[in-house]
Amino acid sequence: MISPVGKEKFDIQEKYGIYGESQAIKEIVAVIKQVALTDITVLITGESGVGKELVARAIHGESKRAEGPFVIVNSGAIPEGILESELFGHEKGAFTGAIETRKGYFEMADGGTIFLDEIGDMPIATQVKILRVIETGEFMRVGSSQLRKVDVRVIAATNKNLDEEVRRGNFREDLYYRLRTVNIYIPPLRERREDIPILFERFVSHFCEKNKVAFAGITDDAMQVLISYHWPGNVRELKNFVESILVLESGKVIDAPMVRKYLRYDFNQFDYARNLPIKYGKPGEQADRELIYRALVDIKSDLIEIKNLLGNLADFLVKQISSPLALPEAKVDFKTGTVVENYSLIDMEKRMIKAALDRFNWNKRLAARALQISERTLYRKIKEYGLEEERQKK
Template identity: 50%
Template sequence: MIEIEQKYGIIGKSDAIKEVISSIEQVAPTDISILISGESGTGKELVAQAIHRLSHRKNRPYIVVNCGAIPSGTIESELFGHKKGSFTGATEDRKGFFEAANQGTIFLDEIGELPLETQVKLLRVLESGEIIRVGESIPQKVDVRILAATNKDLKEQVMEGDFRKDLYYRLKTISIHLPALRDRREDIPMLAEHFMIEYADRNNLQYKPITPSAMKILESLNWQGNIRELRNFIHSVFVLEKSHIIQAETVREYLRKHAGFIESGHFDTRFPVRMDKDVDKMERELILRQLFLLRQDVDEIKNMLRQNYQMLEKGQVSLDEIPQRLNRYDKEPIQAGEILTVEDKSIRDMEKGLIEQTLDKYHGSKRKTAQALQISERTLYRKLKEYDIQS
């Protein structure tokens, strides 16, 4: 297991990741097709690479195809090839990805983006090992192992008519699910250290250790972009931070200063979110990030109050001194009995309102609401019960 972790970059000690590695070891020596599921950034391609390199096809071609990046009008030609003159621009016979991967492995990422008509032809490959080039009628045999990945709920797509049921069950024979990083927080320290060492070695720089308190903050975050987001954040802090140790204050500073941190690792200090997203996504991201920052403030205030209360109990300060002590932490004095609000709304009110608005937008669909808010359906149901939201 340690060898697999080091060789393929699958890092973690959680039960969830151990189960993934165990599944890889079991299925890799076979030729059976595998469906790899999980959110964006959880490492689906790493799993596919590991399966290929542990298989008897390891010295044969390994072809990666992002189904979502190929226009629907050309994807069949890209996958299965075409005959000269079969369409405008087809000036010569061309092999597709399946022929290029013959005797090897093909990894179809974002399989849920395949057009329905292409899904029919993929099913033929799975069942008979045959492909037909665009513009030809005679099938030809290929020996290719198919690994597919998705960050979508294919079962839901089947119900909505966007994915073929027969192909779904054919792919789902063996499946490996990669958990979100927030569901295996105990792996975050190992991953963060790995990314810090990796970047230092690659760029011939001095390693910067992360203090335990800084690591606690990293563990507390939800990392909606999962491992990819954590890696890019670590690399960015490494590059921009001048000190030789990453302290808790450093992490807080970068979280606040770069509230616009995104998966690609790009920062734009003028905007808190990427401006190439649609308006709804930008608005939602702004609200969620502000909620996160507010929660951080509330946690800090709770700690201050707890410390002052302990000092009061021990007789180290008097009751009259408490307001003055608290005022040192804020530019604007805190008055006795004042409730911390944002535009007369508490964090709970803001969160409840956001959930209600999103539910209304998606006509009560829990699945779509959870996806839009980037939380699990389980968390959404808990919030609905907590806020007594009827839907």
């Protein structure tokens, strides 16, 4: 029997599609219940595709503003030149093309909630005005000198590290601390793999019911592949995968080779982090024994690898200290810690960028994140080194 509190949490998850039984999801649901009944500002963080909008909808839907509007603004998708007009509205004749007076998103959200998605991409100049609206509820339309007031709750979300953006001067510190009164972090799917079977079953059930599609089942091996996969696109990628495979393999039992066929990466080429087995379709004692055994094997393997790597790198560093002038042109095999041949630092940078692009199938956003540089810098380096031309020649 489900307790009243447990039933309440279950209803919230079903109502807003926040599926999962991991500890992280349970804590998120608990926080939603706590903050929903207040007007406190909430910042939702996490990678793209983890479900930040679902959490924002749940907060609004469980709040006293539930009958009011819920307005979604994708801050990164609106051109900087018209962003303020979109947010705060404009007067007729305020700029070329302003043929009539128009309300902005904040006025549309009056009495309800505004969800500022991808707020980390918002220009500094606009951030100042957002801070003022949050603190005072006041704003002015573009081209107007009249102060207007709204009653709006603000929920923001970002996939960026705002701490780092503040240090770099890309995000206002005062707005950051004002937004993160409550910070809900949604971990990526690869960090809560026990939720994958639950999400899979929910997505299958909803899609089949909506589209009258038959589902013949999935093998244990196929589910283990899903659980072991890295899921760079998170929950959104899993949902898209389910819909694709149900349509294209209609009526067939989903097996492991079929799963690998529809996933984004080649499992033979990319060796993602070794994952502990999840208990799925196996007796509890057997799964526990496998869990412990494989964990011990992985730990032993990791210790041997670290020991060898440290020994090789130590030898390499001793050589470099005794001959420091060789360092700028030393090509290092980081697996063995040995010097293979000489080449320039520019060549090293080019190879690192090319390796990152190849690893992520030329997804520049993921490659830039792995390299810890901006996408703009990555595009410039690709052009500078002619990597796009090299790729087209192959």
